[in-house]
Amino acid sequence: MSLSVRLQHDLPHIKLDLSFDAPSGVTVLFGRSGSGKTTVVNAVAGLLKPASGRVSVDGWELFDTEQGLWLPPYKRRLGYVFQEGRLFPHLTVRQNLSYGRWFAPKGARRENPDKVIEMLGIGHLLDRRPAGLSGGEKQRVAIGRALLASPRLILADEPLAALDDARKGEILPYFERLRDEVSVPILYVTHSAAEVARLATSVVALQDGKAVRHGPASEVLADPSVAPAGIRAVGAVLQVRVSKHHADGLTELDAGGTSLFLPRIPHKIGETLRIRIPAQEVILSNKPPEGLSALNVLSGTVDTIRAGDGPGAIVSLQTTAGPVLARITRRSVDALGLQTGMQCYAVIKTVALAPHDVGGRVNQS
């Protein structure tokens, strides 16, 4: 287990009491505003001293109240990306980036600054000061600063919440690259289902200071009962391989023997990816569809049908590519006569597979 957290702490309004062990990769903490996410991250960072608990990263203990062990923040070797950036206003971007490096221990694994700068696309900003940067640029610098401190764990507290969608789209890939290329464990706080879907290796759902659900991202996302992400976030995650880039701007993926098409993505042929198929983008058909503009059809058998609170139901289909979820109305369930074990076809629009649902390379670990 790469990150192990156990915490008890009384806050004015809520009691924090949780414990979770997370594998390496990205652990997403999510939950409503006020559920205690920042408090957990601060306790891991050492900015808050919990009443009792223990946190370790890759077996290295940051604190353990039973042993009376308490590392001050500056000895924890973390890269904390704060929600508000917290760049040093009096330093240039370059100086901000190298701040953590001054203090990193001699023997620490060092990122190559040039590589990080290039990865984040902030080379042209190096001599400017934070005040002159746009929100997205600031956040990229903050990520770079955290990364170049040679951290053993990266903490990111809603790093994208203050940004508009366009800027979110700019930055999300950098976190994916962190996960996939740098392989530092990351504890990531977010409200956004899209971010969870793209980044999370495992998810911890917080509610009133307790961890109410905890598991791999694909499981938690496929569970409509997990409130924070919302019903619109439910979806399946498929593992696919890039098989061809077509001349008409489409990329063909191999999903367990079936071809899926989506608008050109930058990944190389042969690469293995995860893509999220949002349940609400899937149409079901009880016979092979014909004459439709949708290019992607996955056939499979109905596995489960779960009716929701409203007019909808989540139908889970067993396909050769893996399980696929569809969110349709109960009325359609009846109209199509869907039943467990029945043969069925999932129709997915090409353009509905948005780039933000395509994850990076599948993590090897």
Add this chain to the structure above:
Amino acid sequence: MSLSVRLQHDLPHIKLDLSFDAPSGVTVLFGRSGSGKTTVVNAVAGLLKPASGRVSVDGWELFDTEQGLWLPPYKRRLGYVFQEGRLFPHLTVRQNLSYGRWFAPKGARRENPDKVIEMLGIGHLLDRRPAGLSGGEKQRVAIGRALLASPRLILADEPLAALDDARKGEILPYFERLRDEVSVPILYVTHSAAEVARLATSVVALQDGKAVRHGPASEVLADPSVAPAGIRAVGAVLQVRVSKHHADGLTELDAGGTSLFLPRIPHKIGETLRIRIPAQEVILSNKPPEGLSALNVLSGTVDTIRAGDGPGAIVSLQTTAGPVLARITRRSVDALGLQTGMQCYAVIKTVALAPHDVGGRVNQS
């Protein structure tokens, strides 16, 4: 024309030079960061004195540099909802709300405070101070404060940008109610296509200080060339009437004779609404579709086919409900043999018609 703006002003980096006349309702200003949106709003508010120009609201001149007319901000009777709220931290919510009322002229049309408080759902917050409020609550109070100043024009500068999606969803309806129930003209700045779609009566697209496009929301949104909103924002806006609420949680709408189903919405039977059909949620079929889970099918004839830069194309369909746009791949255009004048079916998932695409009552004016 309810709002008439003409401005020239030199900023350090850009030259502002624009003029537009907007009908009553919501005029949305949009454009990239730094394109001058806030500057325009500030000039209207009187917080910035432009080199030259003229602004009038319902024929009442706020300033006119030619005439040497310049009303100071406090005489303009505006309700400015700032991006960051700017609530008075030392006053309670109640005092914040009544602040503008102290200064409103005697004869001014007055909103009923109780009604506004109820509309915004902030009745339980009245005795608290801004510091204790969540971001969404703050922004609602800011809207109420602006509204209760009996403004002749409401200015809203990215009022939702700092909020997460859930909170955006909470607040957007209040702006719709402002538009529909209070009928004060509103100048609204946003980056978000969803907000444009739901709120805008007319849209002014800004680029480098110039108004590059200006027209009714439905036109601007149907135009894939308008960059700020992005291709994913393209869609058609249909006028529909609520015809029935079904027991299984669906609401049936009458769209020019065809029935559309979507998850229950709170509007009354007989009400006329606008709903946005995002182009990318529409699947086309060249024969009447069968056996599909999607409940909504609109038949029509192909009007235009515009190929985009990428692998996609926007197909416009003439239906009895009005024009419907579909974003599909060029490959599908070929596969279906689509041509202008051809009979065709638009398939739309019930659950894809998200509540945030359903506008409020259609404005009578």
Add this chain to the structure above:
Amino acid sequence: MGWLGPDELEALRLSLRVSFWATLVTLPFGIFVAYALARWRFPGRQVLNGLVHLPLILPPVVTGYLLLLTFGLQGPLGRVLAEVGIVFAFRWTGAALAAGIMAFPLMVRAIRLSIEAVDPKLEQAGATLGAPRLMVFATVTLPMILPGVIAGAILAFAKAMGEFGATITFVSNIPGQTQTLPSAVYAFLQVPGGEAAATRLVVISIIIAMGALLLSEFIGRRVAARVAGS
């Protein structure tokens, strides 16, 4: 206060009165000048800033002497004011004037810094809601700078309690009129063996000034918390 003689008690009472009025009357001017220095750009701003600081920099005797030349019975301003019945010379009011002027720079600095910390955007918000400038000041700026105003006022009060050089030079030392605590201390220090009496008075003024300072920290923090809305 059995251990204070009647003269000393009188001096204490007078010092309190002088300092109180010195603070109260200069406060509006202090707020105004602080606001002007913090928010307005006008020619002569730096001159005003310099003038305000002058009493901090000049030897107090010089300040007192300048006051005497200006507000004394023969002074240009003193004569004009005497016509309308305002006399500073040799009155406790003069002691208050001297104390107020000596304390003024401290007051202005404290208030000015707190004004500079107020976000002008909140004032703009007030203006867009229809409040004229003065109302914006009264309803937005003033409440928000209250901690700074209180700190400045109490610091000024404490300074006024200790002021001596300018006061005695301007209005001399008239028991019951202008003999403040520090003048009494000075007198005791002039004669051999007066140390004990001087110490007693010094201790009293320290207690008062410290009490005021602690109070200002306390009130300042309370008000700041209230203003910050928590």
Add this chain to the structure above:
Amino acid sequence: MGWLGPDELEALRLSLRVSFWATLVTLPFGIFVAYALARWRFPGRQVLNGLVHLPLILPPVVTGYLLLLTFGLQGPLGRVLAEVGIVFAFRWTGAALAAGIMAFPLMVRAIRLSIEAVDPKLEQAGATLGAPRLMVFATVTLPMILPGVIAGAILAFAKAMGEFGATITFVSNIPGQTQTLPSAVYAFLQVPGGEAAATRLVVISIIIAMGALLLSEFIGRRVAARVAGS
């Protein structure tokens, strides 16, 4: 400076030296105390705060007398320090000590306010990046409070230039040793016909102090702009 006699020139030179060193040497202490008052909660914090303000509140003569009793050759501290070769009594170093102590509250107040304006979150950010406390102070806090430090230092310098009561009481008025500009002014004012000379010296000190103040406003604004990153 042809119109200054050699003694006066000497007094000016001495005043500059005294004020310079008074400011320079107290500055680290000022920053430390300001930081402690602004950021730490410890028992005795209010006592420290009161002590720091004491010289502002006490009549300067009293402060001088207390210094004489403490740091004089017979004083408890004076004797100990004399053993290690540090003598304040009747040396220009003593004048600097007096001036430094009198100016200390002003310096601390200015710096403290600027520290309180620094967002502790930035300091936390420094800590998470691996910087120990002192490094965080040196690389984050200090650069950000520089405008306040400069303002505080120059204000202290100006105050030191004008300090008189405590200085003359502590280290007397020995030309070339402890006769600062204000002491010289005092001596001139004690004798008939000295006003002209006194006025000349006062004008010089005003010019210097005002120059310093203007400089501090200017530097402060420049540094603030640089620190704010614009």
Add this chain to the structure above:
Amino acid sequence: ADGVLVFAAASLKNALDEIAIQYEDATGQEVTVSYAASSVLARQIQQGAPADLFISANAEWMDVLQEGSLIAPGSRVDLLGNRLVLIGGPTVPGLNGFAVETDLLAALEDGYLAMALVDAVPAGIYGKAALTNLGLWDDVQGKVAQTDNVRAALALVAAGAVPLGVVYRSDATVEDRARVMATFPDDLHPPIIYPAALTAIAGSKAKVFLDHLQSPTAQAVFERQGFSLPGQ
């Protein structure tokens, strides 16, 4: 120190400066004078000030030092005397034959009488004694504006802030905005004496300078500044 360090009451500045320059020119011997209030200087000597010679403006502080064995035995001399005068400011008509006993109250009108602190500063103490002996103190008591030193009293008169003041003759001679209205007979108050003495740490050079101060050359300077010589 090589030279002589003199601690002298501030009112002696004009005279002593002149004498010191003469002395330095004549002997090449450096004389440095620190001028301050007698109380300040005496306390500093108590605290080990490196002064060689102390000239006080009153006897009391010298007595204190003497009791503390801080002055060289046998070195104390009554160096100078002074006279107390009543002065009038620019607003006071020059009265011929002004007599303090009869005319003081009338001349004051509503104004104040400026004096140094009457219980603390020598000139004030002497003035209070004189007025008491004249039987005027009770009447005038409430109209006395006391200053921290006698020069400040003179300044009040000179500036016209008060009509009258009681100061030393040595102060009044040079100020042309104030006129001497009357000189108090010196039997009305304790003798005004400026005692001088070598401190316990004084060197031989200081003794030479103290002797010089009593020489006719020096005494001429003192007289010119309005001081009187003891026994005169």
